[in-house]
Every structure is written in structure tokens, then in C-alpha cells.
Amino acid sequence: MRGEDLLRRIGRELTQAWVILVQDARTYYLSTPMIMWGLLMPFFLFLPSLMQEEMTLQKAMPSLLAMITFLSASSTGPVILPLERRAGTYDRLLAAPVSLVTVLLGKSLVGVVFCLAVSVISVAVGLIFFDVHIARPGLLVAGVFMSSLAFSALGILFVSGSAQSPGRVMMPTMLLRWPLLFISGVFIPRDRMAPWLRALSYLSPLTYAQDVLTHAVLGSVRQVTEIIKPCGRVIEDYLLVMAGVHNPLLDLAILLCLVVLFFLPALRLHHRSQRLGY
Numbered sequence: 505m506r507g508e509d510l511l512r513r514i515g516r517e518l519t520q521a522w523v524i525l526v527q528d529a530r531t532y533y534l535s536t537p538m539i540m541w542g543l544l545m546p547f548f549l550f551l552p553s554l555m556q557e558e559m560t561l562q563k564a565m566p567s568l569l570a571m572i573t574f575l576s577a578s579s580t581g582p583v584i585l586p587l588e589r590r591a592g593t594y595d596r597l598l599a600a601p602v603s604l605v606t607v608l609l610g611k612s613l614v615g616v617v618f619c620l621a622v623s624v625i626s627v628a629v630g631l632i633f634f635d636v637h638i639a640r641p642g643l644l645v646a647g648v649f650m651s652s653l654a655f656s657a658l659g660i661l662f663v664s665g666s667a668q669s670p671g672r673v674m675m676p677t678m679l680l681r682w683p684l685l686f687i688s689g690v691f692i693p694r695d696r697m698a699p700w701l702r703a704l705s706y707l708s709p710l711t712y713a714q715d716v717l718t719h720a721v722l723g724s725v726r727q728v729t730e731i732i733k734p735c736g737r738v739i740e741d742y743l744l745v746m747a748g749v750h751n752p753l754l755d756l757a758i759l760l761c762l763v764v765l766f767f768l769p770a771l772r773l774h775h776r777s778q779r780l781g782y
Contacts, residue, residue, distance in 0.1 A: 517606045524597070524610025525617060532584050533618060537670045542579040543622060546571040553691060561634045565627075566718040567690045569644075572622050573651035573717075574710050578681065580615035581659030582673040590668040604775055608660055612767070615656030616649070623648045636721075643752055644720035650759040651713035657766035658709070664773035684708040689715075694749070709762050716755035 532538055550568045553559065588594035597607060627644070630636030638644055662677045685691070687701060688710035694702050705711045 517603065517609075520602050520606045521610035521613060524602075524607065525613045528584055528611065528614045529617065532580075532587065532614075535583070535587070537583040537587075537674075538580065538618070541583060541670070541674055542576040542618060545579075546575045546622075549575075549685075561630055562636050563722070565630055565636055566714060566721045568626060569623055569648060569717045569721070570651070570688070570690050570710060570714040571685070572626060573619050573648060573713055574655050574681070574685070576622050577615040577619040577652040577655035578659035578662070578677075579674070580618055580656060581611055582663045582677060583670045584611060584614065585660075585663045586667045586670050586673055598778060604778065605771060608767070608771060608774060612653065612656040612660055615659055616652045619652035619656070620648060623652075638721055639723035640720045643716065646756060647713065647716040647720050647752070650756050650763070651717070654709060654713075654759045654762040654766060657763050657770060661766050661770035661773070664770055664777060684710050687711075688713075709759070712750070712755040712758045712762075715750050716752045716759070719752040719755070 546568070549571055550564070553567055554561065554564050585594060588597070598604070627636070627638070631638070663673050665673075667673045687697075687705045688708040689697075689705060690710065694705055694711075697705065
């Protein structure tokens with residue numbers, strides 16, 4: 505295939521994926537399962553962390569963003585595809601002159617855009633109303649994008665079977681997502697974990713999202729100021745916060761590898777389901 509033909513085909517496939525993204529966004533973003541699993545769940549899990557003693561939104565922001573990328577992005581596929589299977593629109597989409605790769609890419613990008621929107625709103629609220637500071641904005645954008653892409657591909661992998669109800673997918677997948685949440689350092693800092701549990705945390709993809717987002721928000725070593733006003737007197741308590749552990753470029757590279765690791769098996773399993781008529 506000549507270079508011009510290849511570029512033309514890539515452009516056509518990306519256009520088709522964009523059309524799928526826009527259509528799904530209009531149809532499903534305000535649906536009840538998306539709001540419950542993809543929007544409310546991260547914030548409900550985040551509130552207990554914010555209630556800890558001496559915890560501020562500045563220190564908790566990396567954990568909030570990590571939970572948003574993990575739960576929001578990985579929930580879009582398990583919500584949208586079963587609903588489309590039940591309505592028959594997914595079968596019509598597969599019958600159209602669109603490749604399966606393009607279909608799954610469009611479905612994955614739906615999760616990425618949804619996650620980016622929720623993350624942007626959360627960061628904006630923190631910046632405007634809670635005096636949150638972002639140490640490395642560029643790294644924050646890259647970290648949220650790569651994390652949401654990896655976890656959206658994971659969601660597509662979850663829904664590679666024949667389920668026609670979001671509940672039949674969500675409940676079993678939560679049995680996998682709960683352990684990944686608890687061993688990744690989102691709720692308990694990894695330096696406070698037992699050595700065996702800390703070693704186990706490297707198996708969680710959320711660990712690398714949490715680490716790169718911590719680098720982005722707090723930096724490697726950052727001086728954080730907490731301002732307290734008892735009786736009208738301002739007391740500044742400077743806390744030295746140890747933030748990111750790994751090299752952030754290593755975190756991004758691992759997340760990129762996870763995109764491939766999740767998407768390729770999902771493509772193979774969806775192709776198998778298509779052949780079997782699921």
C-alpha cells in the first residue's frame with residue numbers, strides 16, 4: 505500500500521472513530537449507569553480520604569484524579585456496549601463498512617473524553633475554590649490522558665463477552681477493581697504498607713497512574729502550605745511532602761504498554777465473539 509493510500513485510510517478510520525465517539529457521547533453520557541458508575545462512584549470513594557486528619561484537597565487531589573481515571577474510564581465500555589447489544593445498535597454498527605479496530609477505538613475514546621471532562625472540572629474547582637496548585641501542568645495532562653486511555657481499554661476488555669446488561673458486567677469487574685484500588689496507594693500511602701503488599705502494588709496499573717499524577721500535582725519534593733485561621737490569627741504550617749516515587753517518564757511508558765496490553769486481547773476476544781454471533 506502506498507504512503508498516500510495508507511494516510512488516507514488512517515484518516516478515514518479516525519474520522520469513523522470520531523463519529524462513533526460523538527454519537528455515544530450524545531446518547532450515553534447522561535444515562536443513569538454512566539452517572540452512577542462513572543461519575544458518582546469516584547467522588548463517593550474519595551470523600552472518606554478527604555475526612556482524614558490533616559488531609560487537604562491539595563494532598564488528596566492526585567488520589568481523586570487517579571480514581572476518576574480508573575473508575576470513570578473503565579466504566580464507559582461496560583455501560584455502553586451492553587446497552588447497545590440489547591438495543592441491537594452494536595450489531596448494526598458491526599455490519600456497517602467499519603473495521604472492528606475502529607469501532608473499539610471509538611468506544612475507547614468515549615471513555616477518554618468522559619474522563620478528561622470530569623478531571624478538568626475537578627481540577628478547575630480545586631484551582632478556583634480550594635487554592636490547589638499544580639506543580640507540572642504538562643505532566644498532569646499527559647498523565648490523565650495516558651491513564652484514561654489505558655483504563656478505557658481495560659473497560660473494553662471487560663465487556664468482550666455477550667452481556668446485555670451493565671449490571672452483569674459491573675458487579676464482577678468490581679471484584680477485580682476493588683483490590684487494585686486498595687493496593688495502589690490511593691487510600692493508603694505505599695510507604696505505610698507491609699513490604700509484601702508494597703511489592704504486590706506493582707501489579708496494579710493504578711499504581712503508575714497514581715504515581716505520575718502525584719508527580720504532576722505535588723512534584724517530587726514539594727513544600728505545601730496549610731493556612732488555618734483560629735480566632736482570626738493566621739498560622740502557616742509548612743509540610744514537606746514526599747510525592748512521586750518512580751520516574752514519571754517510566755510511569756507514562758508503563759501506561760502506554762498497558763494500553764497495548766489491554767487493547768490487543770480485547771480486540772481478539774471481540775473478534776471471537778463476533779464470529780460466534782454474540
